[in-house]
Amino acid sequence: QVQLQESGPGLVKPSGTLSLTCAVSGGSISTNNWWNWVRQPPGKGLEWIGEIYHSGSTNYNPSLKGRVTTSVDKSKNRFSLKLTSVTAADTAVYYCARKAYEGGWFDPWGQGTLVTVSS
Amino acid sequence: DIQMTQSPSSLSASVGDRVTITCRASQTISSYLNWYQQKPGKAPKLLIYAASSLQSGVPSRFSGSGSGTDFTLTISSLQPEDLATYYCQQGYSTPAFGQGTKVEIK
Numbered sequence: 001q002v003q004l005q006e007s008g009p010g011l012v013k014p015s016g017t018l019s020l021t022c023a024v025s026g027g028s029i030s031t032n033n034w035w036n037w038v039r040q041p042p043g044k045g046l047e048w049i050g051e052i053y054h055s056g057s058t059n060y061n062p063s064l065k066g067r068v069t070t071s072v073d074k075s076k077n078r079f080s081l082k083l084t085s086v087t088a089a090d091t092a093v094y095y096c097a098r099k100a101y102e103g104g105w106f107d108p109w110g111q112g113t114l115v116t117v118s119s
Numbered sequence: 120d121i122q123m124t125q126s127p128s129s130l131s132a133s134v135g136d137r138v139t140i141t142c143r144a145s146q147t148i149s150s151y152l153n154w155y156q157q158k159p160g161k162a163p164k165l166l167i168y169a170a171s172s173l174q175s176g177v178p179s180r181f182s183g184s185g186s187g188t189d190f191t192l193t194i195s196s197l198q199p200e201d202l203a204t205y206y207c208q209q210g211y212s213t214p215a216f217g218q219g220t221k222v223e224i225k
Contacts, residue, residue: 036214045206045216045218046163046206046208046219047216048214048215048216051214059213061213062120095162095163099210099214100168100210103153103168103169103210104151104153104208104209104210104211104214105153105165105168105208105210106155106163106165106214107168107174108165109162109163110162111162112162
């Protein structure tokens with residue numbers, strides 16, 4: 001079955017750029033699904049960040065005020081997240097997840113990766 | 120944007136108890152409502168999709184109901200392994216999660 005695995009630096013400096021990649025295994029990224037990023041600050045709830053379709057279409061959370069971009073690399077079957085101008089408030093566990101095109105449920109999820117913003 | 124509100128924010132119940140968690144959407148979302156279970160230190164896991172469909176492999180003691188703006192997740196007989204935080208999520212438009220309900224075992 002499809003599995004997702006996040007990778008990237010665990011520590012980012014304030015005002016820097018957070019960059020993560022999600023590798024998709026067990027299936028193609030070029031299916032009728034959206035590929036998503038969700039984050040969870042320590043001890044808090046889930047926040048949707050954004051999504052990308054294999055065609056390159058994207059949707060983002062307006063609350064992130066244009067700091068987010070996502071990209072897809074079909075040749076490597078993976079997708080990526082960039083979040084610019086980070087602050088301590090961006091410290092969180094970042095998850096990648098597949099979202100059903102119809103119905104919009106998230107399944108499966110990656111295991112998550114903790115990104116800390118600190119100097 | 121559609122806001123999701125869960126209640127209660129936490130609850131404590133005994134093994135074998137029937138547990139109910141509610142989720143309300145700020146506007147109608149038809150049946151585009153999904154439920155997740157998140158155990159400590161783990162990624163969320165899909166339990167229920169489309170308001171009432173049980174995800175494969177999920178125990179039958181979990182069930183979902185509702186449509187429009189009001190939804191319910193029920194655990195018919197609480198088990199020790201159900202210790203977790205439960206989230207609702209609307210899939211009608213830009214994804215949004217409820218704030219979570221933490222379930223503890225007495």
